[in-house]
Amino acid sequence: MEEVKLSKKELNKVFWRSFALQGSESYTDMQGMGYSYSILPALKKIYATDDEKYYESLYRNTEFFNTTPHVSTFIMGMSLALEEENAKTDDFQTETISSIKAALMGPVAGIGDSFYWGTFRVIAAGIGLSLAAQGNLLGPILYFLIYTILHFLGRYGCLRIGYKMGANAIEKAFNNDYLGSFSTSASIVGLMSIGAMTSSLVNFTIPAVFETKGGEINVQQMLDDIFPGLLSLGLTFFVYFLLKKNVKVLWIILAIFIFSILGVYIGLLG
Incomplete structure (x- = not known):
């Protein structure tokens, strides 16, 4: 069979259609329908003279598919290159296309x-x-x-x-x-x-100042002399620790919100 090569026009159609990848998700096929819709213009050109292989490719490309949409086109492009091989080769193993999609x-x-x-x-x-x-x-x-x-x-x-x-x-x-x-x-x-x-x-400071016989102790100044931004960094790592412990983000936000209000009210935070 005569070799068919996709032009920039067909690839551009696949590119724009790929934004609808998640437009018809299901629990059984996930992005399968969106995948088939995305590459449909290219399949029409590849199998323009072979209706049987065309319909087989449509069915094959509605199989289960799920990946990050931003880079899904990499697998689409690779699949289309393999579909071209299938169009010009009578004994091409079409399972290869599905296997590569699943593996990637x-x-x-x-x-x-x-x-x-x-x-x-x-x-x-x-x-x-x-x-x-x-x-x-x-x-x-x-x-x-x-x-x-x-x-x-x-x-x-x-x-x-x-x-x-x-x-x-x-x-x-x-x-x-x-x-x-x-x-x-x-x-x-x-x-x-x-x-x-x-x-x-991240702004986390303690404005507390303690009076002593020899003067005063500025807690924030003392911490800044040891490690500037130490409290902000500590708060960041503490939130990260909570996230690693699977604490819900909403609870973390609420806790910070309440702690901030109480801290400012009693004069602990600045």
Whole structure:
């Protein structure tokens, strides 16, 4: 059969449709219907002359699928490259397509969650919150723009890379440690952003001053001389400890809210 190659037009349609990946989720197939809807224009071109394989591909791509939406297009691109192989090869094992999708869902979700939820969102929030805390309207705008632009670039780039590299993508990425290097770099930037946010946004001070015969003891000044920002850092790690203990975020927020009011009322906090 004549080889069919997808053009930029079909790939762009897949890209835009991929935003509807979670538009029809179910407990049995999760994102399966959204996945099939996303790649439908490409499948129509690949199997334009073979209705039987076309309908088989539609059914095959409604199978269970669940991964981070931001990078789901990487698997879509790879699947489409394999669908092209199936279209031009009579004895192609279609189970390979389903197997690769199933094998990649977990690892790709781990990478996507780490980058977009654990790194990019933190960086965007750090920039946005620092401006918003000063009453600058650019705060929420920059947060939206930074995260959205990174999302769009990642989603489009993953589609192109997955389609171009095909089934060899993961093997090449791991052999050259591209994912490891990128993950390490992203983690470093994310941790730097968290540190900067803690220093600039967490404000925890004790204004208590004790009178003595020789003068006075300023508790906050004494702590700052030992370790500037020690209380803010301690509060941050305490909240992190509670989260690791599976304490609900709502209870932590309420506890901080009540402690802050009582602390200011009795003069313990500033």
